[in-house]
Amino acid sequence: MKLKWTYLAFLAGIASLLAGCEPLLVLNPKGPQAETTANVIWISIITMSVIVIVVLVMLTVILLKYRASKQDPDYEPPHIEGNKYLEGIIVGIPIIIVAFLSVVSATSTHQVENPPEGYDADEPLVIYASSSNWKWHFSYPEQDIETVNYVFIPTNQNVEFRLYSHGTISSFWVPQLAGQKYAMADMTNYLNVVAEEPGEYVGRNSNFNGEGFAENDFTVTAMAPSEFDSWVEDIHNTAEPLTEEKFEELLEPGHLGRMTFTGTHQDFKPAPEGENSPHHHGSSDSEDDGEHHHH
Amino acid sequence: MDFFDRFSIPPHDDPMLYASIVAIAIVSIAIVVGLTYFKKWGYLWNEWLTTVDHKRIGIMYIISALLMLFRGGADAVMMRLQTAVPDNTFLDAQHYNEVFTTHGVVMIIFMAMAFIIGMMNFVVPLQIGARDVAFPRLNALSFWLYFAGAMLFNLSFVVGGSPDAGWTNYYPLAGTDFSEHVGVNYYNWALQISGIGTLMTGINFIATIMKMRAPGMKLMKMPMFTWSALITNLIIVFAFPVLTIALLMGTFDRQFFTNFFTTSDGGMDMMWANLFWIWGHPEVYILILPAFGIYSQIISTFSQRNLYGYKSMVASMVVISLLSFLVWVHHFFTMGQGAVANSIFSITTMAIAVPTGIKIFNWLLTMWKGKIRFTTPMMYSVAFIPLFTIGGVTGVMLAMASADYQYHNTMFLVAHFHNVIIPGVVFAMIAGLIYYWPKMFGFMLNERIGKWAFWNIVIGFCLAFFPMYITGLNGQARRMYTYSESTGFGPLSMVSFIGALLLAVGFVLIVYNVYYSFRHAPRNVGDDPWNARSLEWATHNPVPEYNFAITPNVNSEEAFWDYKKNGHDLFKGKIEDIHMPNNSGWSIIFAGIFFVFGFCFVFHVWAGVIIAFLGIIGCMIYRSFEKDDGHHIHKEEIEETEKKFGGAK
Numbered sequence: 027m028k029l030k031w032t033y034l035a036f037l038a039g040i041a042s043l044l045a046g047c048e049p050l051l052v053l054n055p056k057g058p059q060a061e062t063t064a065n066v067i068w069i070s071i072i073t074m075s076v077i078v079i080v081v082l083v084m085l086t087v088i089l090l091k092y093r094a095s096k097q098d099p100d101y102e103p104p105h106i107e108g109n110k111y112l113e114g115i116i117v118g119i120p121i122i123i124v125a126f127l128s129v130v131s132a133t134s135t136h137q138v139e140n141p142p143e144g145y146d147a148d149e150p151l152v153i154y155a156s157s158s159n160w161k162w163h164f165s166y167p168e169q170d171i172e173t174v175n176y177v178f179i180p181t182n183q184n185v186e187f188r189l190y191s192h193g194t195i196s197s198f199w200v201p202q203l204a205g206q207k208y209a210m211a212d213m214t215n216y217l218n219v220v221a222e223e224p225g226e227y228v229g230r231n232s233n234f235n236g237e238g239f240a241e242n243d244f245t246v247t248a249m250a251p252s253e254f255d256s257w258v259e260d261i262h263n264t265a266e267p268l269t270e271e272k273f274e275e276l277l278e279p280g281h282l283g284r285m286t287f288t289g290t291h292q293d294f295k296p297a298p299e300g301e302n303s304p305h306h307h308g309s310s311d312s313e314d315d316g317e318h319h320h321h
Numbered sequence: 322m323d324f325f326d327r328f329s330i331p332p333h334d335d336p337m338l339y340a341s342i343v344a345i346a347i348v349s350i351a352i353v354v355g356l357t358y359f360k361k362w363g364y365l366w367n368e369w370l371t372t373v374d375h376k377r378i379g380i381m382y383i384i385s386a387l388l389m390l391f392r393g394g395a396d397a398v399m400m401r402l403q404t405a406v407p408d409n410t411f412l413d414a415q416h417y418n419e420v421f422t423t424h425g426v427v428m429i430i431f432m433a434m435a436f437i438i439g440m441m442n443f444v445v446p447l448q449i450g451a452r453d454v455a456f457p458r459l460n461a462l463s464f465w466l467y468f469a470g471a472m473l474f475n476l477s478f479v480v481g482g483s484p485d486a487g488w489t490n491y492y493p494l495a496g497t498d499f500s501e502h503v504g505v506n507y508y509n510w511a512l513q514i515s516g517i518g519t520l521m522t523g524i525n526f527i528a529t530i531m532k533m534r535a536p537g538m539k540l541m542k543m544p545m546f547t548w549s550a551l552i553t554n555l556i557i558v559f560a561f562p563v564l565t566i567a568l569l570m571g572t573f574d575r576q577f578f579t580n581f582f583t584t585s586d587g588g589m590d591m592m593w594a595n596l597f598w599i600w601g602h603p604e605v606y607i608l609i610l611p612a613f614g615i616y617s618q619i620i621s622t623f624s625q626r627n628l629y630g631y632k633s634m635v636a637s638m639v640v641i642s643l644l645s646f647l648v649w650v651h652h653f654f655t656m657g658q659g660a661v662a663n664s665i666f667s668i669t670t671m672a673i674a675v676p677t678g679i680k681i682f683n684w685l686l687t688m689w690k691g692k693i694r695f696t697t698p699m700m701y702s703v704a705f706i707p708l709f710t711i712g713g714v715t716g717v718m719l720a721m722a723s724a725d726y727q728y729h730n731t732m733f734l735v736a737h738f739h740n741v742i743i744p745g746v747v748f749a750m751i752a753g754l755i756y757y758w759p760k761m762f763g764f765m766l767n768e769r770i771g772k773w774a775f776w777n778i779v780i781g782f783c784l785a786f787f788p789m790y791i792t793g794l795n796g797q798a799r800r801m802y803t804y805s806e807s808t809g810f811g812p813l814s815m816v817s818f819i820g821a822l823l824l825a826v827g828f829v830l831i832v833y834n835v836y837y838s839f840r841h842a843p844r845n846v847g848d849d850p851w852n853a854r855s856l857e858w859a860t861h862n863p864v865p866e867y868n869f870a871i872t873p874n875v876n877s878e879e880a881f882w883d884y885k886k887n888g889h890d891l892f893k894g895k896i897e898d899i900h901m902p903n904n905s906g907w908s909i910i911f912a913g914i915f916f917v918f919g920f921c922f923v924f925h926v927w928a929g930v931i932i933a934f935l936g937i938i939g940c941m942i943y944r945s946f947e948k949d950d951g952h953h954i955h956k957e958e959i960e961e962t963e964k965k966f967g968g969a970k
Contacts, residue, residue: 048809051796052727066724067794074714081710084685089703092624093693103691108630116682117633120675127671127721132664134723139660159499194494195590197655197730201796205726208656210591211493211584215657232730232798234487235494237414240801304587 051201056227056248057220058142059204066134073123138205141184141218150186150218153177154290154297157209157231158192159279160238165290169258172268174276174285175244177229180251181221189215190297192277197233200246206232214299221248241281261286270294327503327924328480338416342479371904373457375442376864378464380761382439383754385468387832389432392475394828396424398821401785405818407806417802418485419504423478425488429604430512431471433742436750437611438467438522441550443757445526447857447864448544450535450873455528457902458944463518463525465912470515473919477507481924484508487800489601490571492582492593497575503923509572510919514912516564523557526550535856537875541635544855544878545621545628549614552638553607556645560603567596576925591656598649606645608742610638612749613680616702619756620684622853623699624691627879630683637676644673654722655729663722670720677713681706696851697771701752704779705744712740715790730800733793739786751778751831759850763863764842770834777827785820788813848966854882859891861966867899867954870963896960898953905949911940 048054053068055061090096137143141150154165155177164177179185189198189209198217199206207217209231221227230243249257268287273295276282296302330338356362369377399420403412412420442460446453454460477483484504486495495505530551534543543551571593573579580588621628628634650658650666684706693699715737719728728734758766789797792810804810848861859881860869871892876883883889914936921929 050791050794052794060727063724063727066721067718067727070718070721070724074717077714078707078710081681081685082707085703085706088685088688089693092688092691093695094625097692101692103624103626105627106629106686106690107627108633112686113630113633113679116679117675120678124668124671124674124717127717128664128668131667131671131721131723132660134721135663135667136660138723138726139663193584194499195491199730199798201727205723206655206729207726208653210656212589212591213657228796230796230798234418234491234730234800236485236499237418239418240414240803304585305589 051228054202056202056223056225057204058145058222059138059219060202062134062137062142063205066130069130070127073127077123138218141186142220145182145184145218145220148184150184151180152186152188153179154188154190154292155198155209156190156192156291156297157194157196157198157235157242158277159194159236160231160242161276161280161282162198162229162231162242162244163192163276163291165292166258167290167292170289171258171261171265172287172290174282176247176284177244178247178249178254178257179219179221180254181224181248183220183251185219185221187217187219188297188299189217190299194235195233196231196235196242198229199232200227200229202227203229203246208233212298212304214297214303221246224248224250236279238279238281262288330479330482345479366906367904370909371461371906373453373461373902373904373908374866375446375453375457375460376761378460379439379441379443381464382435382442382467385471386432386435386439386750389427389435389471390828393424393427393432394825396420396427398825400424401814401818401821403802404804404810405815407808407811408803410803412802414802415485418487418800419483421800422484422487422490422504422508423474426474426484426508426512428742429488429608430515431467431474433608433746433750434515434519435467435471437553437608437746438463438519440615440750440753440757441522441526441553441611443761444753444857445529445547445550446533447760447860447868448547448855449530449533449538450856450869450875451529451533452868452899453902454525455533456525458905458908459521459525461905461908462911463521465908466518466521466915467515469912469916469919470511470513470518473514473916473923474507474511476920477504477511481507489597490593491597492571492574492590493584495571495575495593496583498583506572506575506923509568509575510923513565513568513572514915514919516561516568518912519557520561520565523554523561526554527558530554535873535875538856538880541632542875542878542880544857545617545631545634546611546614546855548635549610549617549638552642553610556603556607556610556642559646560600560607563596564600567593567600570596572922576922591653594653594656595649598652599646602649602652603642603645605741606641608746610641612746613638615749615753615756616684616705617687618855619698619702619752620687622756622851623694623696623702624688625694625852626687626691627854627882628683629686629689630679631878633679634683637679640676641673644669644676648673651720651722651725653729654725660722667720667722671717674713674717681710681713697766697768697775698752698756700772700775701748701755704775705748705752708744708748708779708782709741712737712744715740728793730798731793732789732797732799735799736786736789736793739782739789743782743786748778756851757857759846759862760857760864763846764838764844765846765850766834766838767842770830770837774827774830774834777823777830781820781823781825781827783820785817785824788816788820849881849885854879856880859884865962865966867901867959870896870959896956896963898956899959900951900953902951903949907940907944907947911937911944914940 053064055064152167156163162175164173187198189207191209191211193211196209197206198209203221204217204219207215225248227246229246265286265288268289268291273291298304356365399412403409403417481503484507486500486505490505490508493499530547570581574581574583580586582588582590582593584590617628648666648670651670654663719725719737755766755771792813797810846862849858856873856875859873871894873880873891874893876889880891884891914933918930918933918937921933
């Protein structure tokens with residue numbers, strides 16, 4: 027019995043902690059993708075709480091009612107094999123719950139894998155985000171600029187991050203904007219992100235990749251499109267061009283602060299997509315590569 | 322001297338490491354001196370190291386598992402200490418990476434696996450009324466191969482350096498490009514050698530359970546733990562070969578310059594992740610099903626009722642075993658398979674909740690109308706139900722692919738799998754150990770100390786792991802050796818550390834309980850101290866070498882209960898000579914040579930590899946031509962033993 031109370035007190039403690047603190051990053055979305063995942067998380071928390079509460083109540087009642095100390099010493103518990111209807115219920119209800127959550131899971135996964143609704147009509151802003159130990163390189167092919175460890179994006183526009191790695195598997199994650207996706211050396215992944223509120227968001231590699239992993243983070247700054255354009259212009263006026271030698275230097279294992287260049291490394295070291303994919307076997311199966319794109 | 326350079330540990334300016342090396346050396350010397358002083362070498366060799374008795378092998382597995390629990394537990398406390406406050410410098414990044422890697426490997430492969438296999442070894446032959454397993458010598462070899470693997474893995478700490486690529490050992494991080502030193506070679510060979518032992522166990526127990534059950538024990542009359550063991554071993558036989566091959570491919574990549582998992586020349590790093598989890602997910606059920614079996618025995622015993630829904634219990638385990646092979650992709654929803662593949666694996670994963678739910682409700686219904694006694698084993702089982710339910714429902718949350726994009730690689734995931742493994746597997750093994758302790762050693766563990774340990778462990782568990790759900794949702798990635806204060810992870814991480822300390826106190830109390838009870842517990846506990854129900858309780862405590870003087874005659878899954886309460890005639894025949902297998906030093910020598918083979922392979926000492934390989938082949942040839950017909954225990958001897966226990970049944 028003590029267990030139950032410790033338990034409930036603990037849950038209550040957690041709840042009050044939750045209420046007292048700032049909203050948790052994942053549950054404080056600033057764009058439609060993260061909002062979808064946050065909603066899914068809330069739906070599942072509520073559904074699952076019902077199950078936990080049912081089990082807790084049943085357990086508590088049974089333990090209180092059928093403990094030996096409360097019973098006649100001569101009481102002999104009956105032999106019960108099972109009951110078709112009762113067992114039907116304990117199979118049936120979980121199946122209904124799982125079916126419901128399956129629908130939620132499939133539809134929401136489809137949503138977050140595609141450009142969010144309302145932002146899918148326009149061409150996305152393409153940014154290549156590639157990782158090296160222990161940095162993030164952001165190439166803007168259209169703007170012809172490249173940054174290290176920070177990325178600026180315009181608000182209310184779909185940004186298509188194309189993710190890959192110069193070595194270890196890493197995972198590109200900006201909790202308040204969208205769920206994460208792996209960046210790997212031999213294929214390019216696509217992540218659609220929209221920020222609906224201007225601000226600075228933490229992003230990091232969440233997949234362990236060696237000694238410098240803990241500091242393998244970056245920031246995403248969302249700003250009005252006009253500000254974004256003038257930022258790009260500024261870079262073209264002030265930054266040095268990115269040379270191949272310079273880029274090779276950047277790839278050396280270690281940490282770098284924020285850096286800014288004109289030009290991108292895509293010109294001399296393109297991403298593993300299309301004909302540059304290491305698993306690309308001639309043009310005949312180019313549809314194969316097209317498949318990696320969103321549908 | 323160049324030759325010897327390879328054995329040195331990669332540079333650490335960490336005095337703690339050297340302190341632990343000294344401690345290990347001192348303990349080893351103390352053991353050798355102690356054995357010599359008390360003249361126990363002969364006893365150790367004759368009674369334990371060469372034994373083929375399933376009970377002793379089981380106990381050796383469990384002792385090894387407990388040792389590994391303390392090794393892995395020390396790693397855990399170090400991790401929680403390092404992350405208890407922001408920007409801590411107790412461990413550096415490299416050391417932290419090694420610590421969480423070894424923590425994972427030791428706890429899963431060398432602690433949990435050994436514990437469940439030890440428990441199966443001790444209990445299954447007794448539960449089915451057999452004299453031993455089908456292949457006793459092979460069984461000893463399984464144990465010694467496991468032990469060789471465990472020792473090889475632990476050696477990495479002092480010779481050459483520990484693996485540091487996580488227990489999941491993802492390539493290319495685990496490849497030579499990013500992990501140059503021998504740590505991952507150790508990982509490959511330690512898991513390979515003990516994995517071969519596990520595969521043999523799988524075959525051995527399937528044969529044992531299929532062929533050696535007592536007369537009358539049809540499959541649907543087997544006690545639930547035996548059912549769980551049968552299904553577990555079937556999963557082992559299907560899953561472990563995948564690990565064997567994946568490890569070999571990794572070994573070839575690292576040591577012979579192939580490109581299976583590299584990022585160049587057509588290699589595919591994602592293939593390792595796939596192969597690892599095709600083994601790894603069934604592995605999760607290899608661990609949890611025997612735990613379910615133990616809980617079924619304990620809950621039924623202490624509710625004084627038969628297990629509710631026996632058939633649906635069996636059916637749900639069969640369904641779980643099939644589904645366990647169809648869900649591996651959920652370990653990397655974020656790899657970019659696209660929405661369709663992720664949705665399919667999301668649904669198969671959630672489907673497992675259905676058979677698992679059946680089991681939870683069946684346990685509840687077993688207690689319903691029962692007469693519940695709160696013994697220590699029962700308290701662990703009662704705590705298991707709600708805690709495992711929370712672990713299970715967070716598993717369903719993780720199974721929702723879109724949401725997993727936010728949980729993946731975070732402390733939320735860490736909280737989830739500890740939430741199923743600790744209340745699931747660890748509680749079950751402790752409960753099972755306490756429950757079967759009188760069967761193993763003929764005395765009971767102290768209940769009062771046991772309950773103190775229980776409360777420390779349960780409260781410690783909640784404090785250690787529940788905060789991680791929250792920090793995970795707040796964006797804390799797993800495996801970070803430190804974090805800044807601005808993240809806000811500090812206070813909850815401190816709570817976690819306090820929980821880890823309570824857990825440690827709980828485990829120390831369990832060890833103290835063993836010492837205390839060994840010294841003070843009464844030795845006349847009788848054959849049925851728990852008022853139990855299944856067949857293993859129909860023989861004496863501690864169990865004599867031959868298990869049952871007369872092979873029992875079984876009518877139901879609760880043969881012993883029927884014998885006690887319903888007048889079932891359990892022992893029909895009369896005492897006869899019993900044929901038993903002989904002890905043999907072959908297994909330990911074989912495994913010893915395998916250890917040398919693995920060690921030399923780790924360090925590319927090819928001469929040693931070749932010599933050890935010839936030794937391995939030689940051992941197999943020797944065994945093929947060896948003639949050993951075992952021995953008989955004579956009737957008079959058995960009658961004598963039975964009389965000592967208070968008369969034959």
